[in-house]
Amino acid sequence: MRRAAFFWPFIIMIVCLPSAVVASESHIIDLTDSFSGYACIIIFLIAYLLVTMEEYLQLRKSKPVLLAAGLIWAIIGFTYQAQGSTHVAELALKDNLLEYAELLLFLLVAMTYISAMEERRLFDALQAWMIGKGFDFRTLFWLTGSLAFVISPIADNLTTALLMCAVVMKVAGDNAKFINLACINIVIAANAGGAFSPFGDITTLMVWQAGHVTFSGFMPLFLPSVVNYLAPALIMSMFVPRAKPRVEHQQVELKRGAKRIVGLFMLTIVTAVAFHALLHFPPVMGMMMGLAYLQFFGFYLRKTLDRSLARKKALAIANGDENALRRLGSVVPFDVFRRISHAEWDTLLFFYGVVMSVGGLSLLGYLSVISHLMYNQWDPIWANMMVGVLSAVVDNIPVMFAVLTMEPNMAVGNWLLVTLTAGIGGSLLSVGSAAGVALMGASKGNYTFIGHLRWTPVVAIGYFVAIGVHLILNAHLFGM
Numbered sequence: 001m002r003r004a005a006f007f008w009p010f011i012i013m014i015v016c017l018p019s020a021v022v023a024s025e026s027h028i029i030d031l032t033d034s035f036s037g038y039a040c041i042i043i044f045l046i047a048y049l050l051v052t053m054e055e056y057l058q059l060r061k062s063k064p065v066l067l068a069a070g071l072i073w074a075i076i077g078f079t080y081q082a083q084g085s086t087h088v089a090e091l092a093l094k095d096n097l098l099e100y101a102e103l104l105l106f107l108l109v110a111m112t113y114i115s116a117m118e119e120r121r122l123f124d125a126l127q128a129w130m131i132g133k134g135f136d137f138r139t140l141f142w143l144t145g146s147l148a149f150v151i152s153p154i155a156d157n158l159t160t161a162l163l164m165c166a167v168v169m170k171v172a173g174d175n176a177k178f179i180n181l182a183c184i185n186i187v188i189a190a191n192a193g194g195a196f197s198p199f200g201d202i203t204t205l206m207v208w209q210a211g212h213v214t215f216s217g218f219m220p221l222f223l224p225s226v227v228n229y230l231a232p233a234l235i236m237s238m239f240v241p242r243a244k245p246r247v248e249h250q251q252v253e254l255k256r257g258a259k260r261i262v263g264l265f266m267l268t269i270v271t272a273v274a275f276h277a278l279l280h281f282p283p284v285m286g287m288m289m290g291l292a293y294l295q296f297f298g299f300y301l302r303k304t305l306d307r308s309l310a311r312k313k314a315l316a317i318a319n320g321d322e323n324a325l326r327r328l329g330s331v332v333p334f335d336v337f338r339r340i341s342h343a344e345w346d347t348l349l350f351f352y353g354v355v356m357s358v359g360g361l362s363l364l365g366y367l368s369v370i371s372h373l374m375y376n377q378w379d380p381i382w383a384n385m386m387v388g389v390l391s392a393v394v395d396n397i398p399v400m401f402a403v404l405t406m407e408p409n410m411a412v413g414n415w416l417l418v419t420l421t422a423g424i425g426g427s428l429l430s431v432g433s434a435a436g437v438a439l440m441g442a443s444k445g446n447y448t449f450i451g452h453l454r455w456t457p458v459v460a461i462g463y464f465v466a467i468g469v470h471l472i473l474n475a476h477l478f479g480m
Contacts, residue, residue: 029083032365036079040072040364044357051350062346065353072360089363096359100352102209102284103202106272107348108340109287110199113265115339116294120258127167128252135171137178138240142233144168144182148189149229153197154269157190161435164190165442171245176446181236183439183447184455188427188462190435192229195423196221198283199269202351203400203422208276209283210404212415215273220474221420228424228466232458256308257301264293291336298336347434354397362405375408381478384414385467388421392428413470413477420470427459 031037047068051061073093080089117123126147135143144164152160168182194200196218198208207213268290275286362368374383391399400422410418426433430440430452439447471478 029080029085029088030365030368031079032369034079036075037364037366040075040360041366043068043071043075044361047353047357060346062349062353065350065357067353069353069356069360072357076360076363092359092363096356099359100355102282103206103351103355104348106205106209106284106287107202107351109268109284109291112291112336112339113261113268113294116261116336117258117265119339120255120261121252122254122258122262123163125252125254125258127163127170128250130167131171131250134244136242136244137172137175138237138242140168140171140245141178141182141185141237141240145185145189145229145233148186149193149226152190152193153200154265157194157201158434158438160193161186161190162438162442165439169443172446175241175245178240179443179446180448180451181240181455183443184430184452184459185233185236187430187433187436187439187452188232188424188459189229191424191427191433192225192462192466195228195420196225201423202397204419206397206400206404207415207419212404213412213419215277217412218416218419220477221416221470223473224420224466224470225424227469228427228462231462231465232455235458235461236455257297260297261294264290264297268293294339295336351397355401358401358405362402368406370402370406375406375410380408380410380414381417381471383408384418384421387418388425388463388467389428391422391425392432411478413474416474416477417467417470420466421463424463424466428456428463429453 047064050057050059050064053059073089076089077086080086130140130143144167148157148160148164151163164186165183168179168186172179172182191201195204198204198215198218204218208215208218268287271290272283272286275281275289276283279285374386378386387399387403400418403418403422426436430436430447430449436452440449
């Protein structure tokens with residue numbers, strides 16, 4: 001998931017372009033140069049302005065886009081009704097709802113598994129292990145970045161970044177310089193790691209579900225993603241001290257079933273891939289089946305809880321371990337539906353508003369105009385590079401959804417390029433990704449927008465080198 005930022009450059013470009021391009025299907029009305037079209041653009045602009053001011057207004061980002069989506073489709077409905085084409089708007093609305101439903105259910109299952117792992121203390125155990133090893137600052141810099149790169153292809157980049165930031169905050173003390181550099185490194189690594197996996201970022205998931213790239217087809221992005229992480233990390237590491245932090249080590253005990261839940265999550269991913277590759281069904285079918293795995297395992301944990309507690313209690317009494325007895329007294333049954341309730345519903349509803357709003361602008365004809373400019377008049381490579389730059393200041397979800405809705409005729413290499421740039425472009429600014437925005441809050445003011453901006457030229461080196469590596473190594477996928 002990525003932080004939504006101000007959309008004004010995109011909107012101004014849309015409004016200023018001529019409306020000569022008409023949607024390919026004759027029954028769709030071109031409204032790019034109409035009052036309805038301009039009204040929808042203004043509504044969308046205001047909604048995104050409110051999203052960017054979320055921290056100042058204390059207004060959740062889902063609220064303005066939900067309202068904007070409703071208003072945009074109301075305007076579209078009245079306009080098409082006046083033209084006697086209500087059924088056209090209705091079919092377009094249902095198509096967009098289907099797009100969102102697949103995305104919602106997929107993410108809901110993934111978030112539920114991550115929440116279950118967190119509740120079983122897997123992430124706490126990893127954090128305690130890293131702290132207890134007594135690593136110096138430079139080693140922690142590389143370790144947290146490398147783990148962020150490795151974990152984010154499986155978990156989402158937001159969860160991964162927050163986990164690594166928690167480690168950094170615990171070991172860094174008051175060393176603000178280390179926290180800032182470590183957080184920049186984590187943001188870059190989490191975004192880069194998610195760029196070559198269908199599960200690592202929403203944009204890769206969207207491209208995979210749209211069928212433009214197969215599950216294994218993302219692997220050519222692995223080396224460009226590695227380079228994107230390593231290039232700026234090597235430079236920044238030179239400014240990280242080798243001193244050792246002073247911290248207290250805490251022992252963390254995994255809750256019952258923790259490792260088995262990880263195994264079930266891996267099985268769920270395999271099931272989703274199998275549904276898509278073998279049956280040509282949407283991957284969400286496999287993910288929902290995987291939710292059943294977790295539900296049945298939760299049922300097993302609840303039914304066997306008393307027996308497990310009795311065995312552990314007898315062992316604790318035999319060993320005279322009073323701490324173990326206190327821990328056993330606080331054990332509560334595992335509840336899958338409680339894990340589902342801990343999903344990031346604000347984010348999921350924000351996606352609804354984005355998908356429906358961009359879908360409405362597409363029906364109005366604006367995406368056809370953008371497609372004509374970027375993918376007909378420009379070389380697709382330059383267009384896809386621009387998508388990455390835009391994603392640093394514009395949320396990459398609507399940008400990628402817009403590209404997918406345009407459906408430009410591109411080779412697989414270019415679809416991989418736009419996936420790469422949309423994924424790693426957000427690292428250029430701290431507000432360019434959900435990971436960056438979350439870490440600005442979690443770091444308690446030690447990682448800031450200005451602090452990240454000072455290192456943007458270094459981050460940009462990784463961005464352009466990664467693109468160059470992709471163009472050279474995967475030239476055959478462009479038809480070159």
